[in-house]
Structure formats: structure tokens, C-alpha cells
Amino acid sequence: MTVAPDQQAGALSRRLLYLLPVVLFLAVAGYFLAALWMNRNPQEVPSALVGKPSPDFALGPLLPNVPGVARADLNGSVVLINFFASWCVPCRAEHPFLMHMAADASLPIFGIDWQDKPDAARAYIQELGNPYARIGLDQSGRTGIDFGITGVPETFVVGRDGRICFRQWGPVTDEDTAVALLARIKECRG
């Protein structure tokens, strides 16, 4: 039996096509293996920023009488950067703590209003009071992504050199977390 060459080539490419699924699958399995090999903890990825200089950003103000925040405002003293949003219930729970810190006036707190509607955020500040020395409006969420936040609220302690010194994941609502955060702030002051 003879087979025409082009027919043979057709049969070959047909065979190769049927090989495609297993090849693709093995590539994916390779990625899975690599991911297991790295033994990464997905939740820890963002903390890689600790010890690194703060990302660059410049955010416009939310309120007429409170200035916005930019990277340039971070040099010179230890500050707290708090990501919040009016739609976030834990942020409300955390708010009394921030008000308390602000009344203490031991260090400036900068707020970044993340992925929020400005009107809702203004109402939020009006209702609960303003603990922030500066508030930047991060409507697109870009600065939040640069900081590697996974949600709100998150709080960063930035040192005198403009490097991120500590990252608080989630709200500060109970005493233990508050005490721990205050201790870290002390450490960051050096």
C-alpha cells in the first residue's frame, strides 16, 4: 500500500495536534511543581516591602482643608500610613483607635482613601472625625497595589529614612494588636 506524501504529512500534523493536550498539561504541571518547590506562602508576598523604600506616589487631597499625600512628605520623621475606605466595615471598627492615636499626637497619621467614592469618603470623615494629618485620594487603587495591600484597612509604619518599617495587616481593634503596633512604632523610631 502506498500513501501519498502530502497525505502522510497530514497524518503527521494530525498526530501532533493530538499530542498538544498532553504537552500543555505537562507545562502546567511543571508550573505547579515549581510553585510547590518555592514553598511560598501566598499571604506573605506583600510583606517583601518591609525594609524597602516606600513606593513613589502623589495623591490629591480628599478634603479642602486637609492636604494630599505624596512620597516627598515621608522624609524626616516616622509616620503611619493608613489605607482605609468608607465602604469598609473593619475600618469603622478601627477608627476609634486612630482617633485616639491622633489625640495623642505622638506621630502624624497619613490616610490613603483606597478605591472609594470621594463623596462617600467625605461623609465618612465627617461622621467619624478626622484622625489624619494628610489624606490622599487613591481612587484607581494604584498606590494600594504598589504597597501590596490585600484589602483595607492596612497600616504601614514608615521610618525617618522613608523605608517601610512595619506592615499591620487588618484592623487594630483590640488592645493586644494596639500594644504590638505601638511597640513596633517605638522600634522604628530606633
Added chain:
Amino acid sequence: MIPELGQVALVLALALALMQVVLPLVGAARDNASWMAVAPPAAQGQLFFIGFAFLALMQAYVSSDFSVAVVADNSNSAMPLIYKAAATWGNHEGSLLLWVLILAIFGAAVGTFGNNLPPKLKARVLSVQAMIAVGFLAFMLLTSNPFARLGQPPADGADLNPLLQDPGLAFHPPMLYLGYVGFSMAFSFAVAALIEGRVDAAWARWVRPWTLAAWIALTAGITGGSWWSYYELGWGGWWAWDPVENASFMPWLLGTALLHSAIVVEKRDALKSWTMLLAILTFGMSLVGTFLVRSGVLTSVHAFATDPARGVFILLLLVVAIGGSLTLFAIRAPTLRDGGLFQPISREGALILNNLLLAVGCVVVFLGTFMPLFADVLQLGAISVGAPYYFLIFNPFAALLVVVTAIGPLLPWKRADLAGALQRLTIAAIATLLVAGLVWWLKTGGPLFGILGAALGTWLLVGTVVEFVERIGLRAPAEALRRARQLPRAAYGMTLAHAGLAVAILGMTGSAAWKQEEIRTMRAGDTVSLAGYDYRFDGVADVAGPNYTATRGTFTVTKEGAPVVTLHPEKRVYPVQGMPTTEAAIHTTGLADLYAVIDTPDAAGGVAVHLYHQPLVPWIWGGAFLMVLGGLVSLSDRRLRVGAPSRRRVMAVARP
């Protein structure tokens, strides 16, 4: 003593499964009937031993035997009995045992009721099924023994994660596993057919009921999970594109495609190798989901405690099962020859388009789920993929699919007249335009996708009804009734399922486009208005549950002064784990849900309150219910239970 017996039972089940892998397979190759005959009793024996092990573990939970490690870690003597029993599968080890139990149930069902299967196909199917069982039993015994004892048992257990202490735990995981594991049947049938090198209409007829049963369970399981997260997590949403939600959605997409392509194999003897591929990949996606949840490579609310050794083992299983079967596919599938020829515009063509769109949708979800992982491995930095990606990339394909779903059933096999079919959908087109206009008029300023979604849902709903009415005809009522009675149940099933999808789409659209919410710190006596309803907050009270304490809020809801309902959202604290949970209070009007959540009161007596007005969310559950009902009606079709396969065999013998 009983836990030790349970462990021995697992070892015996593994030994039986090993035997069931080898003897029937070799028997089928050598035409040895007595070796093939080993398979059914071995499958039944496996079910017996695994069932025994499962009951042994449940007994340890129910009797609060804290010398068993998983019981000590996941139960507590103060828990209500139903949660003690359901806690059996509320952890990695126990859920794996449930997984294997369901696998054994399916295997034993084929062994017991598969008498009309050709003996060789049956032997091979059961052998492949046993290979899966061997893999998972070995995984369990080597890395995740559910019966491991503690040297120093604690006085009381560490409690079940409070989020799981909900009736949802009793039905969501078993349903989901019925779906995942059910697709193993389609897989085993596909691999057996590839080994045999023969796929025909009869093959499709055997596979379809198993696939349909798995699809029904998976649909119910996914919906149940979505509903559970809607009322238990208190975040006001019902789907988050969380990696593990996606892990259940991917096999659903491929399983839906498989369900439809198997029809083409059965009725038209075409699309064989594609159907084989789908059967393998659908179960492959189930295994990928298992890998995701249990290996810790991605973060999710569903993830079990992570252990890299387990991850490596499951990956190995995945490579052997899916890599192996795809290699077999690459060797054997090119030899499969399709019989039926057809034009691009035909029922077959529409089903191919359906399959393509579902497969592309699955690829989109797959990339979205794993892109963060791949980017990390390739050191491209940490990225996250969220709802906007799926909104922009997944939804267009889904929308196209919905458009086609209304047209496909109107097309005849082989060759169809598209213009004629579209003409028959004139009523649907008019209804769609009317609804779109109405929505635009009512919700001027609302998002554009709200109008599009409402139009799509209407198109499919009316199109499905048109198709059904055409089938029974619009002549005399008596004639229509007679035709309706003669219609096969599978036809009713399709109509119900497609209509259910339409209703669910309307629900999803309504909730995504027009949800309203209000967040406020409230004191007793405060009133908030939302979407025409007034919510008066009457304060909070402390209540005690069997193993938790709760702050219960009271809202009196009125509409234009008339009382509507009293809502009681709760914030619970489970002292053993010190973990708070949110119990949303939900009142449904059928057209919308009134949804209230509270936080714990602050020192000044204010309570952070989150109120949602959720339009059409009940339709999501109603639509999914219709889909499940459609599946069940179709499953009860006589043609799927008995019939053609055995008759056909008789005919084949009768021929010279």
C-alpha cells in the same frame, strides 16, 4: 478500637482496589472472563470497607473521641450533634475520606447495575476507577491518616471552625464531591474506550447518565456554596472569583460542554475524540481543584492547612492520571473515525459552538486563577486578578453563549436554515427589545451591562419557551396536551435547564447592576432609608447559643409606614476558637433581598451597620434550582435507564 478497625478497613480497601486494577484489565486483554468477573465484587467490597471506615470516623466524631487527632483538632463536646456528624468532612483528612467513599459508591454502582454494559468495557471501566481509588487511598494512608491517635488526648477538642458550624456544611461538601467524583465515571469510561479503541453511540448512551448525575450534583453544590457564603460571610455578595470557587466552576463549564457533546456522539456518531478529551479534562479539572485546596499554592477561604508533601503527592496523582490519559488520547484518538457528516449551520454546529465557548470560558477562568501563581514562578512580581478581569474577558463569551443557547435547539440535525430559525425567534427578539427598553426607562443612569444582561436573560427565556411551544404545537389544546405527554423527559429537562439559566442570568444581572448599600454607625432609635425601605434600629441584645455568645441587633423595616419585617442580624463569638462570625439577616420579597449585617458595638454604644438592597438575588437560586430540576427530569428519562444499548447488542449478534 473502632478507629483502628477503620484504619484496617482502609488498608483492606486499598488491597482490593489494587486487585481490581490488575485482574480485570489483564482479563479483558486476554479474553479471560473469570478474571474480568473479579471487578464487580471487588468494587462492592471496596464500598463496604470504605463505608465502614467512614462510619468509624463519624462514630469518633459523634462520641467526641478526642484521642483521634482529627477529632481533637476539629470538634468540641459542646457542639450540636448535627455539626459533630458533619464535622467528619469539615477538615482535610475527613473530606478526603468522603471523596473516596463517593468514588467507591460510583464504582460499586457500575459494578452492580452495569449489567447491560459489554463485559470488556465494564471490566476496563472498573479497573480505571480502581486506579483512581488506589491513588487516593494511598494518599490518605501515607500523608493524611484520618485515624491517627494522639499520645496525650486533650480534655476537649479545639472546635470546628465557626464558619463551618452551619447547616451548609451538611450538604455543600457532599454535593460538590458527588459532582467532582461523579466526573470520574466519564473519565473512566473515556479511558476504557481509548484502551479498547472503540467509541460508538452506545458508549455515549452509557456515559451520559453518569455525567448528567455529576453535573446535577455539581450545580447544586456550587449554588449551595454560593448561597452559604451569601448568608454566612455577611459580605453581601454571592460570588467572588475566589480560586476555589473557580476550581469548582471550571469542571462545571467543561462538564456542561461534555453533556452537550455526548449528545452529538450518541445521536450523530460524531465529535468522538473531542468528547474523549472533554471527559478527561473535566475530571482533570476536578483533580486540579483538589490540588489547589490541599497543597497551599494559592490562598483562599477554602484552603485546608497546607503541607507541601501533600501537594507533591496530589501533583503526582494528577500527572499520572491526566498526563497518562492524555498520552493515551494522543496515541489512540487519531484512529477514531467520526460517522455523521453535517453542515456548519446545524444542530451539531450549534453544539460545537456551545462547546467552544464553554471551553474558552474555562480557559479564561483557568488563566485568571493561575496567573498570580505563574507570574510568581516566573518572577514577574506579585499580581492579583480580580472581578474586573472576569467581567471584561469572561462575560463576553458567556453572553455569546447565551445568544446561541436560544437558537441551537431550533436547528435540526445535519443541515439547518439559520434565517428560518431566527424568524421563529421573532417573538423572543421583540420581548428582548421591550425588556431592554423598559429597563432603560426604569433605571436611566444605571450601568449599560444591566440593560444587556436583562436583554440576554429575556432572549434565552422567551426563546426557550418558544422552542417548547413549537414542539407541542399551538393547535387545539387537546392535541397540544397529547404532544406534551409524548415529549421525552429529556426534552423537558432541556427546557427547564435552559429556562433556569435564563432566570439565573436575570438574577445575577440584577444583583450586579442595581445593588444598593448603606454603611452607618447607628444607635438605638436611628432610622436609615434604603431603596424605599426604612430601617429603624432598635438596639442590640446579648443572646447565648449552645457553644457561642452573640450580639443580636433588631431592625424594624417599614415601607411607606407599613410594617414589612423585623430583621435580627447577629455577630457571634465562639469562645473556644475566639473567632467572631457574622450572621446576616435576610428577608426576601421574591424580587429583592433586604440584607442586614451588624458589627460588635463600640464603647460609645454605636453599632457599625451594613445594609444592602439586593435586587433579584433570589432569582439566582431559583434559576439554579430549575437547572437542577431539569437535570433530574432528564435523568429520569427512560432512554437513559434502559433501552437501546442492550437491544442494539442483540441486533449485532443476530447479524451474520
